[in-house]
Amino acid sequence: MKEITLEIVHRFFNNTQNYLQKRYGILLRQEILNGLIGDISDLEILDIGCGDGSLSVNYATANQVTLLDVSENMLQAALNNYGPLAAKTRSFHGDFLEFDSSNKFDIILIIGVLAHVPHLDKTFAKLANTVKTDGKIYLQFTDYNHFLTKVEFLISGIKNSPYKAQTIRKIDIDRIIRKHGFKIMRKVHAANALLGMPKLFSERFILKYMRFASRNRVLRFMRQDYIYEIRLDS
Numbered sequence: 001m002k003e004i005t006l007e008i009v010h011r012f013f014n015n016t017q018n019y020l021q022k023r024y025g026i027l028l029r030q031e032i033l034n035g036l037i038g039d040i041s042d043l044e045i046l047d048i049g050c051g052d053g054s055l056s057v058n059y060a061t062a063n064q065v066t067l068l069d070v071s072e073n074m075l076q077a078a079l080n081n082y083g084p085l086a087a088k089t090r091s092f093h094g095d096f097l098e099f100d101s102s103n104k105f106d107i108i109l110i111i112g113v114l115a116h117v118p119h120l121d122k123t124f125a126k127l128a129n130t131v132k133t134d135g136k137i138y139l140q141f142t143d144y145n146h147f148l149t150k151v152e153f154l155i156s157g158i159k160n161s162p163y164k165a166q167t168i169r170k171i172d173i174d175r176i177i178r179k180h181g182f183k184i185m186r187k188v189h190a191a192n193a194l195l196g197m198p199k200l201f202s203e204r205f206i207l208k209y210m211r212f213a214s215r216n217r218v219l220r221f222m223r224q225d226y227i228y229e230i231r232l233d234s
Contacts, residue, residue: 004166006070007114012163013071019112020049020077022121024193024207026054032188032227033138034058042095043106046130049113050094053078056109066090068099069211079198097122100129104165111140111227113175117167124180136185137230142192143170146224152195170226174222183233190214 012018022094033055041062050067051074059065061084067082069075070217072093079086092099097119108131110123117123131137142149144167156164177184191213193206201209213219 004116004118004164008163009118010070010099010102012095013069013093013116014073014076016052016073018072018163019074022198024203024210025112026051027207028138028190029056029227030058031211032149033109033111034191036138036186036188036227036229037107043110044103044132045107046105048108048110049116050078050109051112053081055111056081059107060085060089064088064090066092068092068094068096070095070233094197097126099130101126101148104132104135105130106132106135108135108137111138114139114141115168118165120172120176121167121198122180123181124176124182128180131232133232133234135231137182138227140225140227141168141169141170141173143187143225143226145169145171147218148172148192148194148222150225155195156231170177173226173228181232182230184228184230186229188227189220189223190217190227192221192225194222 040059043063045059045063045065046055047065047066048068050069053067056065067075067078075091075093079091082089105175108127114120126138135166144150153167191210193210197206213222
């Protein structure tokens with residue numbers, strides 16, 4: 001896998017529109033997470049790479065949420081999104097590997113993050129020391145072995161895009177999960193927006209397509225994304 005540096009990641013996401021312009025992806029992941037997690041209360045939740053906080057804000061009223069992001073602008077966007085709930089929300093600006101994990105969490109979210117992590121192996125080792133023994137981690141990645149992902153990376157290379165995420169293969173994620181003592185409890189296979197869609201269609205249409213392709217058995221070959229629920233295999 002190609003490695004990227006924390007400095008490059010920080011610079012890219014400090015321009016918050018690089019993340020927020022793809023709201024359709026955030027919304028679909030939010031729907032999937034809500035279906036997996038359900039109604040919860042009185043839990044400690046860590047949102048790693050929190051973005052604008054959209055994926056965890058729904059849990060902030062009844063639970064204690066900690067927001068973490070390497071980008072100070074993203075972290076501020078999340079706190080703004082939390083509104084009055086920000087007063088009871090903890091936040092940490094920096095690298096997850098530098099986060100004090102003496103406080104263990106019931107639920108950890110690491111969604112839309114793994115492709116931007118310089119050290120995957122160290123990240124999973126840290127996750128194993130940060131989640132409670134009976135806690136759950138929800139992670140997301142886009143499989144590089146999928147033909148659509150390879151096409152996207154190829155076109156990105158041709159365009160000489162200034163920011164290139166890591167290439168992550170499902171087989172590698174599954175191996176790292178086992179290596180660090182986790183087991184997969186549940187997983188959801190989902191579709192992404194197709195190349196060119198954002199220039200041609202509205203956010204509402206793209207979200208409808210992603211929902212349809214994620215649920216339709218005939219279109220399952222279009223699904224690049226995975227969201228896993230994992231826990232320590234004790």
